[in-house]
Structures are given as C-alpha cells and as structure tokens.
Amino acid sequence: EPEVTQTPSHQVTQMGQEVILRCVPISNHLYFYWYRQILGQKVEFLVSFYNNEISEKSEIFDDQFSVERPDGSNFTLKIRSTKLEDSAMYFCASSPQSGSFRGQFFGPGTRLTVL
Amino acid sequence: AQSVAQPEDQVNVAEGNPLTVKCTYSVSGNPYLFWYVQYPNRGLQFLLKYITGDNLVKGSYGFEAEFNKSQTSFHLKKPSALVSDSALYFCAVRQGYSSASKIIFGSGTRLSIRP
Numbered sequence: 001e002p003e004v005t006q007t008p009s010h011q012v013t014q015m016g017q018e019v020i021l022r023c024v025p026i027s028n029h030l031y032f033y034w035y036r037q038i039l040g041q042k043v044e045f046l047v048s049f050y051n052n053e054i055s056e057k058s059e060i061f062d063d064q065f066s067v068e069r070p071d072g073s074n075f076t077l078k079i080r081s082t083k084l085e086d087s088a089m090y091f092c093a094s095s096p097q098s099g100s101f102r103g104q105f106f107g108p109g110t111r112l113t114v115l
Numbered sequence: 116a117q118s119v120a121q122p123e124d125q126v127n128v129a130e131g132n133p134l135t136v137k138c139t140y141s142v143s144g145n146p147y148l149f150w151y152v153q154y155p156n157r158g159l160q161f162l163l164k165y166i167t168g169d170n171l172v173k174g175s176y177g178f179e180a181e182f183n184k185s186q187t188s189f190h191l192k193k194p195s196a197l198v199s200d201s202a203l204y205f206c207a208v209r210q211g212y213s214s215a216s217k218i219i220f221g222s223g224t225r226l227s228i229r230p
Contacts, residue, residue: 004158006158033217033218035218035220041222042205042220042221042222042223043159043205043220043223044220045217045218045219048216048217056216056217058217091158091159093159104161104218105161106151106158106159106160106161107158108156108157108158109158
C-alpha cells in the first residue's frame with residue numbers, strides 16, 4: 001500500500017534557527033496536512049492545504065510557520081525561528097479527494113528537538 | 116467546538132480477553148468518527164471509521180467500534196485481544212464531509228495486552 005514518507009526522522013536544531021520538515025504525500029492525493037504531537041500530549045492540527053493554498057489553520061500556526069508544495073511531490077513545513085516549545089513530533093498527512101472515507105493517511109513523523 | 120474525550124490513559128487486558136477502549140465526542144452536526152493506532156516509532160495508522168449507516172463498524176486487525184448517538188460515544192472493541200495489539204490508540208472526529216476539514220484527536224489511550 002502506498003505510504004506518506006517524511007524526512008528527516010529526527011531533526012535537532014538550536015533555538016532561533018529555521019527548520020524545514022519534508023513530506024512526500026501519496027501521489028494521487030489532493031489534500032495535505034500537518035499535525036504535531038508534543039511529547040505526552042494529544043495530536044494537534046496545524047494546517048490543511050489544497051489547490052496550492054491553505055484551507056484551514058489552527059491558532060498554533062502563526063507567522064513563524066509556513067507550508068509549501070514546491071513541486072509535484074513534496075510538501076514542506078517551515079518554522080522560521082524555532083522556539084523550545086516547538087519541540088514535538090510533526091506528522092504529515094494526505095487525503096485523496098473530498099469526502100474520503102479512509103480519513104487521512106499519516107506519515108511516520110519527524111521528531112523535532114529544539115535546544 | 117468539536118472535541119473528543121478518551122477517559123482512560125491506559126487499558127490493561129489479558130491476551131484472549133475482550134477489550135474496550137472508550138471514546139466520547141462532542142460535535143455539532145453529523146460526526147465523522149475515526150480510530151487510529153500508533154505503534155512505537157511509527158505514524159498514525161487508520162483502523163476504522165464511522166460516516167453513516169450501521170452503528171457497528173468493522174475495521175483492520177479484527178477491531179470494531181460501536182457508534183452510539185444518544186451517548187455520543189464511539190468505543191473501540193475487539194472480542195479477543197492479542198499481545199501485538201499493544202499500542203497507543205487515538206479516537207478522532209472530523210466535522211464535515213470535506214477532506215479539507217481538520218481532524219480533532221483525543222488524548223490517546225495506551226493499550227497493554229499481557230500474555
């Protein structure tokens with residue numbers, strides 16, 4: 001079965017640095033998402049993306065965050081100036097079409113550690 | 116606002132016994148309910164969903180869930196637990212038919228099956 005892939009699996013960065021988390025959604029999917037899970041807490045929605053624009057974003061997704069689909073395959077999450085509280089597992093997800101009955105397909109996650 | 120509650124942080128069951136992982140939801144309109152499982156160092160895997168129709172839905176790995184509208188619950192069940200079922204389970208709700216709609220996750224329940 002096709003899978004969503006994410007790189008790197010673990011990213012360590014210094015506070016204030018920019019990071020880019022990369023995702024390759026399933027090839028025929030149209031909707032893309034980022035979620036995060038702070039250690040020991042629930043999975044939280046960050047942003048959804050469709051037709052090359054943001055469909056919805058949460059209050060967590062402030063001006064420090066941006067998403068991009070630079071080519072036909074990658075979907076990236078950029079954090080411009082990381083803070084300690086950005087340390088979390090970041091999950092990318094994709095969905096094939098509106099009303100998908102399978103929900104969203106999630107990648108394995110990137111663990112971001114901000115020092 | 117929509118929300119999902121998983122009242123148990125951990126559920127412990129002996130192998131071969133039935134298991135139940137509880138979930139209640141709060142959403143205006145029709146709920147689209149999901150269960151996901153997370154194995155160590157893996158992403159979130161879709162188990163099953165309720166969109167409409169039969170209140171008892173069957174999913175992967177022998178799991179099933181019962182939608183109860185009057186109790187606003189969507190408990191996950193399995194008649195006979197396996198040690199390999201040990202993982203973190205998330206109940207989730209999506210408000211709306213559109214795949215652009217975000218998924219709201221519960222806090223997760225760690226299921227531990229002892230041999």
